Amino acid sequence: MNRIKSPEEMESLIQQIIQERGRSEKIQITLCGGTGCHAYNCQMVIDAFEQGIEKGNLSERVGIKVTGCHGFCERGVLVVIKPSGVFYQQVKPEDVPEILSAVISGEIVERLLYRDLNTKSKITHEEDVPFYKKQTRFIFGHNGEIDPTRIEDYIAIKGYAALGKVLSGMPPEQIIEEIKKSGLRGRGGGGFPTGIKWETTRKAPGEPRYVICNADEGDPGAYMDGSLLEGNPHLVMEGMIIGAYAIGSSLGYVYVRNEYPLAVKNVETAIEQARGYGLLGRDIMGSGFDFDIKVVRGGGAFVCGESTALFASIEGRIGEPRAKYIRSAERGLWDKPTNLNNVETWANVPLIINKGADWYAKIGTENSKGTKIFSLVGKINNTGLVEVPMGITLREIVNDIGGGIPKKRRFKAVQTGGPSGGCIPEDFLDTPVDFDELTKVGSMMGSGGMIVMDDHTCMVDIARYFLEFLKNESCGKCVPCREGVWQMHNILSEICSGNGKESDLDLLMEIGETITAAALCGLGTTAPNPVMSTLRYFRDEYESHIKDKRCPSGACKELVTFIIDVEKCNGCGVCKKNCPQGAIIGEKKETHTLDGNKCTKCGICFEDCPFGAVMVR
Amino acid sequence: MSNNKTGAVLVIGGGIGGIQASLDLAETGFKVYLLEKEPAIVGRMSQLDKTFPTNDCAMCTLSPKLVDAAGHPNIELITYAELEKIKGEAGNFKVQIVKHPRFVDEEKCTGCGICTNNCMVQNKAYFNRQPAMIELAAEDAGKVNTIINNYHSQPEFLLAILQDIQSVYNYLPSDILRVVSQQLNVPLSKVYGIATYYTAFSLKPRGKYVINVCMGTACHVRGAGMILDALTRHLEIAPGETTKDMMFSLETVNCLGACALGPVIVSNDKYFGKMTVSRVEETLEKLTVSANRRDAETLRR
Ligand SMILES: Cc1cc2nc3c(=O)[nH]c(=O)nc-3n(C[C@H](O)[C@H](O)[C@H](O)COP(=O)(O)O)c2cc1C
Ligand code: SF4
Ligand code: SF4
Ligand code: SF4
Ligand code: FES
Ligand code: FES
Numbered sequence: 082m083n084r085i086k087s088p089e090e091m092e093s094l095i096q097q098i099i100q101e102r103g104r105s106e107k108i109q110i111t112l113c114g115g116t117g118c119h120a121y122n123c124q125m126v127i128d129a130f131e132q133g134i135e136k137g138n139l140s141e142r143v144g145i146k147v148t149g150c151h152g153f154c155e156r157g158v159l160v161v162i163k164p165s166g167v168f169y170q171q172v173k174p175e176d177v178p179e180i181l182s183a184v185i186s187g188e189i190v191e192r193l194l195y196r197d198l199n200t201k202s203k204i205t206h207e208e209d210v211p212f213y214k215k216q217t218r219f220i221f222g223h224n225g226e227i228d229p230t231r232i233e234d235y236i237a238i239k240g241y242a243a244l245g246k247v248l249s250g251m252p253p254e255q256i257i258e259e260i261k262k263s264g265l266r267g268r269g270g271g272g273f274p275t276g277i278k279w280e281t282t283r284k285a286p287g288e289p290r291y292v293i294c295n296a297d298e299g300d301p302g303a304y305m306d307g308s309l310l311e312g313n314p315h316l317v318m319e320g321m322i323i324g325a326y327a328i329g330s331s332l333g334y335v336y337v338r339n340e341y342p343l344a345v346k347n348v349e350t351a352i353e354q355a356r357g358y359g360l361l362g363r364d365i366m367g368s369g370f371d372f373d374i375k376v377v378r379g380g381g382a383f384v385c386g387e388s389t390a391l392f393a394s395i396e397g398r399i400g401e402p403r404a405k406y407i408r409s410a411e412r413g414l415w416d417k418p419t420n421l422n423n424v425e426t427w428a429n430v431p432l433i434i435n436k437g438a439d440w441y442a443k444i445g446t447e448n449s450k451g452t453k454i455f456s457l458v459g460k461i462n463n464t465g466l467v468e469v470p471m472g473i474t475l476r477e478i479v480n481d482i483g484g485g486i487p488k489k490r491r492f493k494a495v496q497t498g499g500p501s502g503g504c505i506p507e508d509f510l511d512t513p514v515d516f517d518e519l520t521k522v523g524s525m526m527g528s529g530g531m532i533v534m535d536d537h538t539c540m541v542d543i544a545r546y547f548l549e550f551l552k553n554e555s556c557g558k559c560v561p562c563r564e565g566v567w568q569m570h571n572i573l574s575e576i577c578s579g580n581g582k583e584s585d586l587d588l589l590m591e592i593g594e595t596i597t598a599a600a601l602c603g604l605g606t607t608a609p610n611p612v613m614s615t616l617r618y619f620r621d622e623y624e625s626h627i628k629d630k631r632c633p634s635g636a637c638k639e640l641v642t643f644i645i646d647v648e649k650c651n652g653c654g655v656c657k658k659n660c661p662q663g664a665i666i667g668e669k670k671e672t673h674t675l676d677g678n679k680c681t682k683c684g685i686c687f688e689d690c691p692f693g694a695v696m697v698r
Numbered sequence: 699m700s701n702n703k704t705g706a707v708l709v710i711g712g713g714i715g716g717i718q719a720s721l722d723l724a725e726t727g728f729k730v731y732l733l734e735k736e737p738a739i740v741g742r743m744s745q746l747d748k749t750f751p752t753n754d755c756a757m758c759t760l761s762p763k764l765v766d767a768a769g770h771p772n773i774e775l776i777t778y779a780e781l782e783k784i785k786g787e788a789g790n791f792k793v794q795i796v797k798h799p800r801f802v803d804e805e806k807c808t809g810c811g812i813c814t815n816n817c818m819v820q821n822k823a824y825f826n827r828q829p830a831m832i833e834l835a836a837e838d839a840g841k842v843n844t845i846i847n848n849y850h851s852q853p854e855f856l857l858a859i860l861q862d863i864q865s866v867y868n869y870l871p872s873d874i875l876r877v878v879s880q881q882l883n884v885p886l887s888k889v890y891g892i893a894t895y896y897t898a899f900s901l902k903p904r905g906k907y908v909i910n911v912c913m914g915t916a917c918h919v920r921g922a923g924m925i926l927d928a929l930t931r932h933l934e935i936a937p938g939e940t941t942k943d944m945m946f947s948l949e950t951v952n953c954l955g956a957c958a959l960g961p962v963i964v965s966n967d968k969y970f971g972k973m974t975v976s977r978v979e980e981t982l983e984k985l986t987v988s989a990n991r992r993d994a995e996t997l998r999r
Contacts, residue, residue, distance in 0.1 A: 117956045120971035154958035301914030304955040339861060339898055341955050342967070380857055380896025383952065397854040398888075399895045456957055458916035464958035496915065532915050546918050550952070556895075557753065659976060661931060683931070684924045685975045 084359030086367040088249035091241055098237045107144045108184055109163040111225060112172070115150030115308055116343055117465075118157035122174075126158045129177035143184060146234075149312015149347075151225040152466040153212055156195065161207050161225060168207035169193040198462060198484045212463045215481050217444070217452050220428050221305075221468040224312035229347045232354040235315040241360060243431035247323050248368040251434075253283065256327040260430070262438035264450035269295055269386075269423030270501065270528045270603075272449075272516040278420060281410040283328045285418035290330040293414065293421045294321055295391065296337040296344065299383035300499030301550065303530035305454040305466050306424040310337065311344035313428070314351035318374060320427030322360070323434060325372045328420050333374045336391055339381060349376055383500070383554035384604050388413070388421050390556065401556045402602035423528065425454055445471035449515040449526075459496075459532040462487050469514065476510040479533060490535040493634075494618070498527030500547045500554075501607035503614025504540060523614045525607075539636035540619040541626050545573035547611035555604065562605030565596040569612060578639040581627035586616065635697035638682050642698050645686075647672050649694035656686035656695060708733060708793055710781060713741025714760060717767050724772035732767065733795065737778045739767060745887065832876045841866055842874055846881055853882045856892055860899060868908070869900040905940045905947040907985055909933075909965045914953035917960035921975075925961050926950065928978040946982075 085091050110130060114123055130145050151159050156170035160180065167189055169180060176193060183190045194203040195210050204210050207225075227234035235241070247256060261276030282290060294317060298306040310317055321333050337345055352374050355361040363371045377395050384390045385400040392414045394400035413419025429451055433441045444451050449471040455478065458464045462484035469478060475495055479485070486492050494504040503524035505512065512518050516526050534543065548570040557563045569592050572585050593609030600606045616623060625631050632640040645656075645665075652670040664680040667673030675686070675695075687695045705728060709720045712734030720730045732739060743749070746756040767773055776795060783794040802813075834842065845862045849855035859878060864870055870893050879886040893899045911926045926948075930936060933946050940947040956962045959971030963981070970981050 116954070116969070117958050117971070120956045120959045120962060120969035154956065157959075298955075299952070301912075301918075301953040302916035302957050304953065304957050307955040340951060340953065344955075378858060378861055380861070380892075381898035381952070382896050394857065395854075397856040397892075399891050456916075458957040458960065459919045464916075464960075466958075499915070530915065532919060534919055538919050543919070546915070550913075553897075554952075557748075563753070683927060683975065684921070685928075688924075688975055 084357075086359070088245040088366050088368075091245035091366060095236055095239055095242055098233055099239075102237055107142060108165075109144050109146050110180075110184065111146045111148050111161045111163055113149070113151050113154075113157060113159040113225075114147035115154065115157075115224075115312060116304070116341070117150055117154030117308075118159065119343070121157040121171075123158040125174045126160075126172055126177060129174040130181070133177050133181045137181065137185075139181065139185070143181070146228050148227060149224045149229050150308040150466060151207075152216075152218075152221060152308075152468075153210070153463065154466070155462075155464040160193075166206045166208070168195060168205065168210065170195050211484065212465065212467075212482055215473075215477060216468050217470045218468045219432055219452055220316070220425065221309065221454055221466060223316065224308070227313060229312055229314055230350050232315060232351065232358065235313070239435070240315055240431075241319055243434035244319050244322055244360065245366065246434055247326060248366045248370065253327040253329065256323065256434070257283065259438045260327075260433060263433045263441040264438075264445070264448070265426065265429055265433060265441070266449060266516060267423055268425035268429075268453065268528065269421075270498070270526070272526060275422060275426055278410060278422070279324060279328050281408075282330075282418045282420040285411040287411070287416075287418050289332060289417060290328055291414045291417060291419045292321055292325045292328060292330045292333040293391070293395075293419060294333065294335045294424055294427055295386060295388075295421055296335055296341075296424045297379050297386035297391065298338055298341075298424075298528065299386040299554075300528050300530045302458055302532050303456040303499060303528055305456050305529050307338070307341040307344050308466055309428055309454070310335075310424050311341065311347050314344075314348040315355065316431060317424055317427045318348075318351060318355060318361075320430035321374060322365070322372055323430050324420065324422070324427065326370055330420070331371050331373070333372065334395055334414070335374060335376050336379060336385075336395060337376060339378045345376065345378060352376065382556070383550075384556045384602070387602050387604060390602070391421065392419065399556075401558045402604075404601060425529070446513060446515045446518075448517055453514065453526070453529060455529045455531040457483050457531050457533070460486055460490065460535040460538065461533040471515050472513045474511050474513055475505065478514070478531065479510065483533065486533070486535045490537065493534045493536050493538060494540065496524075496532040496534065496543065496611075497530065498525035498610070499530045500551050501525065501603065501610055502527045502530075503610050504534070504543065504618065505614075506618045523617055524610075537634050537636060539577075539632050539634040540615040540622045541573065541577055541632075542634075542636045544612045544615045545570065545577050548573055548608070551604065551608045555608075559599075559601040559605065561596045561599040562601070562608060565592050565600075566605070566608050568592055569596075569609065573612070576623065576626050577632075577637045579626070579630040579637075581623075583627055585627065586620070586623060590616065641682065642677055643675055643680055643682060643684075643687060644677075644696055644698055645673055645675050646694045646696050649692050650690075651692060651694075653691060655689050655691060659685050659689050661685065705729070706731065708791070711741070712736075712739030712767075712775070712777070714743040714763070716741070717760075717763050720773050721763060721766055721770065724770050728772065730770075730773045732773055732775050733779060733781060734775070734777045735780045737800075739775060739777060740764065745885075747891075832873050832880065834873065834877055838874065839877075842877055843881075846878065851882055853884045856882060856884060856889065857896070860889075860893060864899060868904045869902055871903075872901070900947075902940070903944070905944050907945060907965050908947045908949060909963060909985075910949050910951045910954070911937075912952070912954045912956075912960065912962045912964075913950045914957060914960070916953075916957035917962055920960040922961040924975050925963065925973050925978065928975045929963075932978055932982065945986075 134140055158172045160169040160172045179190050196203055223238055257279050265275045266272045296306050296310050361373050379385050382400050385394045387402050388409050390400040390402045409419055442450050452468050452470050454468045457467050467482050494506050496504045505524050509522045512522055519526050552566050552570045555562045575581055596609050597606050625633050635641050650672045657665040662679045662681055664676045665673050707723050707728045708731045709716045710733050712732055720732045724730045743756050743760045749756050779795050779797040782796045785792045875889050879889045913922055935948055937948050937950050954962050961973045963970050
């Protein structure tokens, strides 16, 4: 590995790698090695491919590439053959020999192709799958092409070209101007204009200055930051280096959750490799600019995603926020000017520099530019990570990309913004996804969690769930949040177990308003949101819990009973065999009955009955 | 009030307990001598951030009492002095107190502080004095030193150091925390502060298999609660506990980054996606069997 000594050398290295790769006629089998696919045992699939290639003496003709998350984790392990673009899903180790021989003979393994949910027809190529078709994958798209542990893969997609461009004569002010003009806003939740933040930090008095990448991703149910960092660490780092150059910083930190071991590992490898090429360290590309990045692992506290708590955590202290009258751009980490941006915000920077602010500003809506990656999960057919242009409607995301709700159930709501956000009901599905519009309907963009709920999800339970989360995660520094959230959670738990009072709803609103007005940090001020938004749209559900002692969705354990539908039960006996309480009796081939007194509502029979005869009331 | 004294009391120790006792006694009319061996009354409470169970700020509770005790007409402070001898019985004691020398004329000192600034000898404040060094077994000492040296003994890496210790020991043993505190020159209270603040740390030994059940939103709406219930039932332990044979610990986590496969559980780096209640038993088995096989393989090598 040679150090790159000038932007011109960078350019020729890019060309050289692209040409070398262009000459190779090897077939590439790319397969996903992201965290999601690890849960599908992708390591065994990788091993099987390696063994198959070795046994068949195919290493001259076929290579394998383990990439980061492709997005469609639902269908993992994903395998894409390049250059043909044939897309296999749900690949198991035992499928490998068949795939290998098909690759050699140029055939296609039909049974592993994706089958369209509606038309049932088979789809051969990745880009034709409906899940991907409506997406605009400027940022996330490269994940499927590169091996995150090899910097050359990133360079082959013109990686570090933006850095070269910047260092070959764009003055810092011009870079900041470009970012401002692009309209890029922070992807971490606040939506603060990135260019303005950079400018403030650049102008703040004091040395040294720091840049930090926020990969704490505390929103439970969102995993795009982790997947991006794990699948394409150099993209994020290139953004940080450019930002550091514009801001005048010589040291950066990546603050990453410890629950993402693969992301930690990949970003550490990437930093080493970038140092090897002289893309980090002293005198980057011969420009005289020095910059390095350190990785700090978090300790599993949601509030550490908040800027001032994050600084405290990096400084080795307890991650508690501080009051906001001191601006972190001026006094952040170690009390020095600090610029904190989210993973995805940094990842947008190289794109803007390469393509220009004018090009970028054409994507999206008036005040929200570019694309946004969402973690589309919950009760939806196609779960995974989706990148969409701002302004797309929620309906398009849920129905066209997500493929609707499984088991023909009814859509109820989509939750965005994580624990600080709210639930959006069906009536507002045509809301365009954009920072301001989502706020108008009582939710928020947040960092990108998008959790779909069907008619079996109880909205009171969801509100209780978020408040429980926040109760546990409140750092305890200020009273409104520490005590208020605790009280709200108590009230909600009482409602969910059938002990709610009619006056509770007003009380919830009152406590909520007080917390929002008085809490110290963003965790507290937004904590009542899940309750407020569900009260706004689903008050009837709260009322049936309180007045009728009934959970209409059948989710609150204390308020439901399990019964067997005599019409549907054919006496197969599965439920009787599996019930841990011995609560089900019946003879083979005759209708079974469920003894409500013994039943502990574990849900096994409901899950296991092959004929859907167990019902929740 | 001070005219109708009914006797005199000696309170030994000027911490929060002694101060409060003195105030109560003084209020009821006793003459109180408050004896403290350090140069000032204050005690341990001033070193605490918040106090159990009300989470009140320690200094907010303590400082008005300090002022009251110092100014109370019935309380006489005897600081930097120790009890030497005690004679007599209830109702009639005679005590002998040794005052440590202060080398300044107390009558004349106005507390201007110039001498402290000019003194060439810097003593540590008494609450920062080091307790006796902890001796670890050689093997542990080696491991801990390697970890601390990796971070050049810098206190800013306390969090990372604790993470590394936990990954070696599976939990944070208390004598190792003491050693960390001494080597990094960080108060033990701060080490414990961090160890108890971040959920990733455990102060209790954990089982061979630590099963983490994801309780994130995506997993929650897909029934993570039922999986946790099922594991609780099978292992007969509540979340946060460890089985008696030290095989399994059950824990919850907020998101594992595999939300599309919810509900997800992870144990010793192995992920299990799309969990169902009926697969719980089989998963536990798989975990132990595959691990046993791995152990056997390493033995063979
Ligand atoms: C309680 C709380 C948790 C947060 N968690 C995160 C997080 O996990 N990731 C993140 O990028 N920003 C998080 N933020 C927002 C950050 O404070 C900060 O605004 C953001 O990282 C700035 O980057 P951006 O301008 O690029 O969005 C959180 C804020 C609060 C109040
Ligand atoms: S609002 Fe909550 S999380 Fe934020 S500082 Fe106060 S107690 Fe801590
Ligand atoms: S599993 Fe379903 S069909 Fe079979 S006996 Fe039970 S209720 Fe009846
Ligand atoms: S819910 Fe559980 S305990 Fe109740 S009948 Fe079904 S299997 Fe048995
Ligand atoms: S982890 Fe494999 S597609 Fe997401
Ligand atoms: S919510 Fe369970 S893995 Fe993210």
